[in-house]
Amino acid sequence: MALPPILLAATVPILVWSGWSPNDRGDWLLENALVAIALPLFVAGYRRLRFSTLSYLMLFVFFCLHEVGAHYTYSRVPYPQWLEWMPDLAWTGAGESRNHYDRVVHFAYGFFVMPAVFELFASRAALQGLWRWIVPVTFVMAHSMVYELVEWGAALVFGGDLGLTYLGTQGDEWDAQKDMLLATLGSVAMTCLLAAARWRGLRAAVADTWSQR
Known part of the structure; x- marks a missing residue:
């Protein structure tokens, strides 16, 4: 059985868990408004535009991270307690006034959606040269900006x-700018990984060609 239908089926229990007695029901509904739009679009467009298994898997991982934030509300996710058994990670937020889980998820957005973004442009708007790397990153940057405007x-x-709960600034006047920066850094990090993988693939192909001569 193909992986995408399995991942789609797995979203149901995750949504049920996330929506079962969340910390703030109103915030949970707002956080999942975009999910309610995105999931039907992915299902409806599955036959016309299919992403790779890697892209679907990464989008699913991001979905899981988001649902954790929606369940607890992003400013209350108890991740420091989850990491208490790792004393070397004391910097993760234990004892600090600000909860940084939202920062992690903004970086994760840029990081985990990039494979699908590259495949979207390759299928619908093929780009050449450096533009094939630059435009997807700016696409994610634009999405991040739009999301901050929606918030x-x-x-x-x-x-x-x-x-205030949905906005999630936690008293930081530069919260929106930092969130957009982290999404950008996440997209750049994944772009570098994809570019390195492509370069290694090209080198392997060239080496294989020369070995056959």
Whole structure:
């Protein structure tokens, strides 16, 4: 059986867990509004545009990270307690006033969506030269900016504690800029890995060609 249908089926229990007594029901609904849009689009477009197994797997990993944040609310994810058995990771946030889980997920967004973004452009808007590397990164940067605008708009519309919880700045006036930077760094990191893998593949192909002469 192909992996994508298995991953799609696995989203159901994860959503059930995430939605079972979340810390803030209103925030959970807001956090999953985009999921409610994205999942049907992936299903509807599966026959017209299929991504690689790697892309689907990475998107699923990001989905899991997001649902953890949605369940606890991003500012309350108890990851320091989960890592107490690793004393060398004391820097992860134990004892600090700010919860950095949202920072991790913003970086993860840039990192884990990049394979699918490259495949999307290769299929729908093939690029040449350096543009094939630059445009996907700027595409993710633009998505990150749009998401920050959506957060801001939701905070204005709903206001109160719900708006502040969804916005998740935790008192940091530069929160949006830092989130966009981390998404950019994540996308650049994955781009470098993909470029290195492609370069190694080209070198292996050239070496194989010369060995046959």
